[in-house]
Amino acid sequence: MNALEAQLDYAFGETLPEIGATIEVAPGVRWLRMALPFALNHINLWLLEDSIETDNGTQKGWTIIDCGIANDATRSAWESIFATQLNGLPVLRILATHCHPDHIGNADWLCQRWQAPLWMSAGEYFFGRVLVAGMPGADGSAALPHFESHGMRDPDMVSKVGQRKSYFTDMVPSIPHAYHRLSDQQDVRIGNNKWRVITGFGHSPEHVSLYSPELNVLISGDMVLPRISTNVSVFAIEPESNPVQQYTDSLNKYRHLPASTLVLPAHGKPFRGLQTRIDQLQQHHQERLAEVVAACATPQSASDIVPVMFRRPLDAHQMTFALGEALAHLNKLWIDGVLxxxxxxxxIYRFQVK
Known part of the structure; x- marks a missing residue:
């Protein structure tokens, strides 16, 4: 465990749920994990005891939060969950924190499997629909010219990124054609507990986290992760965006929660120490910005900045995120008037200290 992790309190130690099994982390809240085929090799998903009123009375069941990517292994793991962990009750709704593949990939399959509605923010739902439709500017082919304009010229990397035209739709083949909107500060009743919607920005268009005051639990999605920093990238469809600013501002929306809040992140292990982690993440970005300013004493492209910020070999999947994040830090400094x-x-776009 590194020094930053040691400042956090991991509520369940090294205990992890086995694939196809769950661990109760709070009354009526179950933790499960699904595998991912990336360096970040897992996602945490959540089952919440729920109930709805029907014409025939109260129907008990479950709300699923986040879905995993759409592949046979994940769906098989879900079937194991359904067979052994639901106590014979149905899934009543599927809630996705945001539109990235590991969170929404199986949403349509789950909604059809259980005839249950999808709940999301409008920003996430509609951007997800844009990505699935492969609209110009948001399709896979838009990434390469965007990255080339910021210095990606290595022939091998250019070839690999150029081949990733169906990257999103391979993991998210479809999204339901209707949804139930979640909005910032909305209260959602799930079972016996009220959950407050907290939207965040910078990582995705309108990310939803959920806080239950009764349980003192925050389902943070990707906005607050314990071991890694959330990716904040500039993509082709919004080339002059400022996600670093959006993300660090959004972190302050969680500061008022109790220090004892149990944080349930999408990656890593449940922990306490929310304010400490917010401080760490904001300090991380301040340090990266200072490194970028120092490097830009001479003209630098985003590609030039990647090895400044990421000091390890990167595959094509990792490179797209690294280059997007390098550009995010450059954009903030450019928008702030520093570069x-x-x-x-x-x-090629190059940035330099004024």
Whole structure:
């Protein structure tokens, strides 16, 4: 455990749920994990005891929070959960924190499997629909010219990124054609508990976290992770966005929660120490920004900044996130007026300290 992790209190130690099994982390809240085929090799998902009123009275069941990617292994793991962990009760709704593949990939399958509605924020739902539709600017082919304009010129990496045209739709083949909207500060009753919606920005368009004051539990999704920093990237469809600013501002929306809050993250282990982790994440970005400013004493592209921020070998999957995050830090400094930006004769954007 590194020094930053040691400052957090991991509520369940090294205990992890086995694939196809669950661990109760709070009354009526169950933790499960699904495998991912990336360096980040898992996602945490959540089952919440629920009930709804029907014409025939109260129907007890479950709400699923987040879905895993759409592949046979994940669906098989879900079937094991359904067979052994639901106490014979149905799934009543599926709630997705945001539209990234590991969170929404199986949403349509789950909704059809259980004839249950999808609950999401409008920003996440509609951006997810745009990505599934492969609309120009948001399709896989838009990534390569975007990254090339920021210095990606290595032939091998260019070839690999250029081949990732169906990256999103391979893991998210479809999204339900209707949804139930979640909005910031909305209270949602799930079973016996009220959950307050907290929207966050920078990582995705309108990320939903959920806080229950009765349970003192925060389902943080990707907004607050205990071991890694949440990716904040600039993508082709919004090339002059400022996700670092959006993300660090959003973290302050969690500061008022009790220090004893149990945080249930999408990756890593449940922990306490929310305010400590917010401080760590905001300090992390301040340190990365300082590194970028120092490097930009001479003109630098986002590709030039990647090895400054990421000091390890990166595959094509990791490189797209690393380059997007390097550009996010450059964009913030450019928008703040610390850096200038110029399009060079080689059609690459370069940034430099004023």
């Amino acid at each position: 200038t930006r110029r399009l060079s004769e080689d059609k």
